[in-house]
Amino acid sequence: MAELAPGMRVRTRTADPEGHTRLPRYARGAVGVLVEQAGVHPLADDRARGRAASPQQVWHVRFAAADLFGSGDHTVTVELWADYLTPIEEPA
Amino acid sequence: MSADHTSSVISARVRHVEALLEGRGLLDEGEIDGRIDEFLAGGSPANGARITARAWVDPGFRERLLADANTAIREVGLSMAGGLQEQRLKVVANTAEEHNVVVCTLCSCYPIALLGPSPGWYKSEAYRSRVVRDPRGVLREFGLELPERTRISVWDASAESRYMVVPRRPEGTEDLSEEQLAALVTRKGLIGTAAV
Known part of the structure; x- marks a missing residue:
């Protein structure tokens, strides 16, 4: 899988995990663009469950409102752990 | 989504743990409030x-x-x-x-x-x-x-x-x-x- 980098398009996880997560419901299964890195932290989902978690990259990911809500001309930038993100393969 | 926690089970549990820690001398009385005040100061x-x-x-x-x-x-x-x-x-x-x-x-x-x-x-x-x-x-x-x-x-x-x-x-x-x-x-x- 391609390494995450600014400008890359990503899709967020669709799964609805039991318990704590920091992937807001409105941004689930959505396509956004990586804007910049936002620090390195253990995954909050694991910490909330008392599991050992090694730090991983967190990203500012920008979404078009229309892609999230079906309308709106603004953007929403959400801060998401790399675990929530899958790069979208761009056609060559 | 979280909302008001003041009367929640978790608040009661936190107060209980705080009392236990104070009782065992691991935490001074009011130490947590002090740390919070410090954090908020300024x-x-x-x-x-x-x-x-x-x-x-x-x-x-x-x-x-x-x-x-x-x-x-x-x-x-x-x-x-x-x-x-x-x-x-x-x-x-x-x-x-x-x-x-x-x-x-x-x-x-x-x-x-x-x-x-x-x-x-x-x-x-x-x-x-x-x-x-x-x-x-x-x-x-x-x-x-x-x-x-x-x-x-x-x-x-x-x-x-x-x-x-x-x-x-x-x-x-x-x-x-x-x-x-x-x-x-x-x-x-x-x-x-x-x-x-």
């Missing part, structure tokens, strides 16, 4: 206003602030390291083309060191759920009517960073001192729900 929107005024008068500082806010705010004697660990700060600046507004949709994350305790509306479910969907409408309710051509960027503090908005410098303020400029800046301006 936290005030006046800090965010000072940062903003400096950014208005010093383009170099503004550039450094937007690139690496944690380092830049040390130039005005401020820091995000007051808690157990330094929190990352992300500062975004409003322009004629783009207006920024901050929310924490999952709870109420907020840069307490720079803005003091957050206002009640910031923690309300109405603000948290609506501003991501219809920021223009929500800002209008705050009395902020943005021109159609101004793009709106909403920032959701969903992880570990804290956010602050640098509002646009009002027109006709060329002759004001940095201190006078800081006095113009409001808490809402620093969150993005007011022009200044």
